[in-house]
Amino acid sequence: MQATSHAGYAGNHDHDSHGHPTGWKRWVTTTNHKDIGTMYLWFSFAMFLVGGAMSLILRAELFAPGLQYVSPEFYNQMLTLHALIMVFGAIMPAFVGFANWMIPMMIGASDMAFARMNNWSFWLLPPAAILLSASIFVPGGAPGTGWTLYPPLSIQMGMGMDMAIFAVHILGMSSIMGSINIVTTILNLRTPGMTLMKMPLFCWTWLVTAFLLIASMPILAGAVTMLLTDRHFGTSFFSAAGGGDPVLFQHIFWFFGHPEVYIIALPAFGVVSHVIPAFSRKPLFGYASMVYAIAAIGLISFFVWAHHMYVTGIPLTGQLYFMYATMLIAVPTGVKVFNWVTTMWRGSLSFETPMLFALGFLVLFTIGGLTGLVLAMTAVDIQLQDTYYVVAHFHYVMVAGALFSAYAGLYFWLPKWTGHMYNEGLGKLHFWLSMIFFNIAFFPQHFLGLAGMPRRIPDYAQQFADFNVISSIGAFGFGFSQLLVLVVVIQAVKGGAKAPSRPWDGAHGLEWTVPSPAPYHTFEDPPVFNQAEAHG
């Protein structure tokens, strides 16, 4: 195969799909953004099931007070891996998968700027996943520190922690390469006439997201590198005896960790900003303000990190600054929510599955955002730190925010990807089961947190039993409902009603001007970009 590809390139400028490897070699060696996007999406779904199974172990244990099924150590390992896998293995790759599939099609490019590096960004994920999941089976087990990997606990862990550290390094490389690719693609490969302020919002959110990733992932790499040398080479970054400080790790971690929240949220905003106008049959309200809001959220996200650290003894002035700065983020986020709602105002609404998920996102993400404002208040947060209120808050943002938006995008673009319409009935069933069970699982956790139930503990006091039963029932319901999406996707891949090039009459953008399924190389030449397909 090496020989054939070498033979093919001497002076040959064509890169059509003839002579490409087939079978497994196609996927391993591919330089096609659609192939790579597909691999990202399948990988993220597989990780989603693995991480989800781990969360069901947690909820099974929490079904009743006392210790039933697992040891406290194993419980901690499961909750750590659940978080790491969901954040780095499921949600982030899912949106990178969307970016791969959609950005070249939206801006009228033939592929990503660096097609080979694009494939490496994906193929770095399996080694990291192997390291993370294999850590369960080594002496000492997987890291049990929570995804934040705080020292001194993370310094005392067994070799599973080293595996997690290297997994984070590899994931970071993958994210940085993927982001450089996306930034370059967006800045350099747009079709003539598509100015930045006419670019689809999904591309805008990814431009800012990629910036956040390039700026913050190296910070995380530095933090875990210091953990590694503290563990094995006798440095004292996080040890007070040597003049270091465990709180230093928290500062560095959250300097990465807070932008990370928006790395997950911004592409979700982008997807929703496409779905809501399409099913409202109206242009997005306030395009320019949306762009500025995205940029503002991205920027401010670097200056709010210590709101995760109110109880670490930071000075009062620090607490006040971080409280106000955090609340400031609610302004651009509020602009976005306002614009989505206003887009629907007097629109000609219809409620297909993508729209349902987008609306589910809108309602539940707003709840998650508002509980975030509650937690931003220092005085309140000191009470709620490390309680189930925090767990409820970020699951409203991560699951009902990011995941629902990813589903909205999946159902929205599935006809474009497969060439077939999906089963609308099953899609709607998937939405309603998800919506109902999600709230059964996570809404009671607000009450548990307010009543003082601490998180990351496998046992709890008797008075928390009822809400935990409800929450566990919801979690299992939610978990098994997600298998429906597998059925829907496989059905759509295998067959179904033929999808027209623009299956949603209200949808705009270059991706809807090409046939469904989109050809292997969408645009061999830059397409003509006119006002009808413009977003701005």
Added chain:
Amino acid sequence: MSHPASTSRYFVPEPSPWPLVGSIALLLLASGAVLMMNSIANGGFVLIGGFAVLAIMLFGWFGRVIGESEGQRYNLQVDRSFRLAMAWFIFSEVMFFVAFFGALFYIRVVAIPDLASPEQAALWEGFRNVWPSAGPAAKDPFTQMHAWGIPAINTLLLLSSGVTVTWAHWGLVANKRQQLIIGLMLTILLGALFLTLQVYEYREAYSHLNLKMTTGVYGSTFFMLTGFHGFHVTLGVTMLTVILVRAMKGHFTAERHFAFEGVAWYWHFVDVVWLGLFVVIYWL
């Protein structure tokens, strides 16, 4: 933005095995490192295997890119993509150093004064807020690394190498191949000299100054920052050597020589980081 006619068709490379080879290399490297750090047998072999696979991948991948470049397959749009990507890559490297500079800043401004504050007196009696510090539990005395010896010479070396690489660039754009090659050789020489002096400095630190990685936060930050910088200088010298070989083979034209410029940018970045190190690690 309108593209000139020559860029109307995109460049997409053929399928390539190198990404997968690179991933296997990293998996081996990570596994080998984990095994070695936990003193499990044969970790070193896995690590060496990882390096070998990585080297094969780098030769294969970059060889292919150089072949495509010399085969005139890259249009101006690809050239712009490379420039953007290199700039963003250097930005990510800057942020990597920000983590360590930030740690040093925090330790000097917050952690050490806090450990020496009256509130901590019961815990760490008699600990004083001075820098350099190896922390309140340190027992071995150590000597600080002074700025105006080797580090000052190293600063001069790196700043001069910034001049020589620019001189080489002038030679390239003026079609003076000789100047390009001599300039690159001088730059590599200065870089190698810098590394040699740094190795000497480390040996001094360990043998005479009793300054080690284990010397509290001073040793931690000193070796982490200078060590990662030295690693980047090593990478830079390696890349410059590749560019030198390519220059001697007659690659690059006065108009199209992104690889040279990318490496020169990287070299200047390494230079600037050193200036930061010189000020906050050695001098202040």
